Amino acid sequence: MDHYSWLPDHQQHVVYSLAHADDLIARTGRILHDFTARGTLELKNVTVGNTTRATVIGVAPIPQAVPRLTADALNQLRSTLEHVVYAEVVHQVGRALTPQEARSIEMPAAATTDDFDQWLKHRHRSNLAPLQPGAALCERLRDLQPFQRREPEQHPLRILVEHTNWSKHRTPSVAATLIGAVIPDGPAEGVLVSTAPNRPVEIGDVLASSPADVRVPLDIWPEISIQRPHCESWHNLLHELRDLEQWVREVALPALIAGTSRDVPPLPPHLDTTVGYRDFHAALAAARPTPAAARAARDLQVEVARDGLARIIALHPEGKKNIDVIKRWAAELNADEVLQKVESLQLPDLRQLDAVVRAMIADAGKTSGKQ
Incomplete structure (x- = not known):
């Protein structure tokens, strides 16, 4: 007060x-x-x-x-x-x-x-x-x-x-x-x-x-x-x-x-x-301190990021084989997870990027196997 x-x-x-x-x-x-x-x-x-x-x-x-x-x-x-x-x-x-x-x-x-x-x-x-x-x-x-x-x-x-x-x-x-x-x-x-x-x-x-x-x-x-x-x-x-x-x-x-x-x-x-x-x-x-318009903008950012995350991973040779699994996995991530994973893809080194994408594909496969 x-x-x-x-x-x-x-x-x-x-x-x-x-x-x-x-x-x-x-x-x-x-x-x-x-x-x-x-x-x-x-x-x-x-x-x-x-x-x-x-x-x-x-x-x-x-x-x-x-x-x-x-x-x-x-x-x-x-x-x-x-x-x-x-x-x-x-x-x-x-x-x-x-x-x-x-x-x-x-x-x-x-x-x-x-x-x-x-x-x-x-x-x-x-x-x-x-x-x-x-x-x-x-x-x-x-x-x-x-x-x-x-x-x-x-x-x-x-x-x-x-x-x-x-x-x-x-x-x-x-x-x-x-x-x-x-x-x-x-x-x-x-x-x-x-x-x-x-x-x-x-x-x-x-x-x-x-x-x-x-x-x-x-x-x-x-x-x-x-x-x-x-x-x-x-x-x-x-x-x-x-x-x-x-x-x-x-x-x-x-x-x-x-x-x-x-x-x-x-x-x-x-x-x-x-x-x-x-x-x-x-x-x-x-x-709470965050106004509605900012919350709406973040929701939109998350949805765009979620779609982009699935599309980026699908470009990987391993991702193409499991595109439906990738989409389901991305759809189940919460907002913070989506933004964190998109940020983790901002890597200039291709080998590191490949390793990160492969880890996400593996994670998606594990999630799918639990269903």
């Missing part, structure tokens, strides 16, 4: 709100993992003259839980900021707010200094001491405003507000499949990879082309993306959630509550809120 002594009693609610947002992001990540694992694109080689084109003929529909959970997570992050401002004003004035005053409390997101000054002049806000110019909370709010950046539209608070306004008043978050990368899997002489446009992939898009007599496998990386409403640009959905969650938790909340984000440890993001805790100390003891 001493680690978080900067968090006063009247702001302890933020830990549970952050945990709820983290859970929503984690659920989004799991759905996206399962969705992409089933395959998001259907391709067909279409030959035109002397050229073969890898052409999109089908795009899997994104589960509708994804845009809705994304919107819920973003709204939860914004609500957390609103709750902190409200709790701070109530704590500092030392009395219950009138209904009119309560309705006037919010987290502003001003594009200009004039906009912020006008926000402060609201007749029910201007009488509250914490929101008067020069007051600590007022200046903390000022420091977090989008106008503090050279490009206000790129400020995390502006992005968060635009996303949440859109999802509350228009539609759920706009999500779509884009092409992150297309990489030839092997010698690629004569292969032309199309530059992925910054828009959702469409049926008829050509991802790569090659001479008709050349066949090169392609690694295609679809990217589930979210559109920012105010500038209509597309961004990796989980990265957007990651960046905004991190800004709220590591920058905005410490700045609002403690007056700084540099000298205080960030609050823990991961806590099971379906469990009842005896007190706040017990909840903090159960919290």
Whole structure:
């Protein structure tokens, strides 16, 4: 608890709100993992003259839980900021707010200094001491405003507000499949990879082309993306959630509550809120430091590494003879084992590498023999 002594009693609610947002992001990540694992694109080689084109003929529909959970997570992050401002004003004035005053409390997101000054002049806000110019909370709010950046539209608070306004008043978050990368899997002489446009992939898009007599496998990386409403640009959905969650938790909340984000440890993001805790100390003891987006990224890293591990071992002469056994063995390794074994293959000496691969093949054979 001493680690978080900067968090006063009247702001302890933020830990549970952050945990709820983290859970929503984690659920989004799991759905996206399962969705992409089933395959998001259907391709067909279409030959035109002397050229073969890898052409999109089908795009899997994104589960509708994804845009809705994304919107819920973003709204939860914004609500957390609103709750902190409200709790701070109530704590500092030392009395219950009138209904009119309560309705006037919010987290502003001003594009200009004039906009912020006008926000402060609201007749029910201007009488509250914490929101008067020069007051600590007022200046903390000022420091977090989008106008503090050279490009206000790129400020995390502006992005968060635009996303949440859109999802509350228009539609759920706009999500779509884009092409992150297309990489030839092997010698690629004569292969032309199309530059992925910054828009959702469409049926008829050509991802790569090659001479008709050349066949090169392609690694295609679809990217589930979210559109920012105010500038209509597309961004990796989980990265957007990651960046905004991190800004709220590591920058905005410490700045609002403690007056700084540099000298205080960030609050823990991961806590099971379906469990009842005896007190706040017990909840903090159960919290974990790794946010949902980082956990999702590690899960993806493990899956890619697991697939790569089996493919690398299958290139060995002994591995080719036992490819099904190798795949079953790789599928049963836990996350830490997969990453450790992939790292052990990073050897420049071919004899050492051969010995390591043979040991893995033998281990896979032993595992298979136990079944």
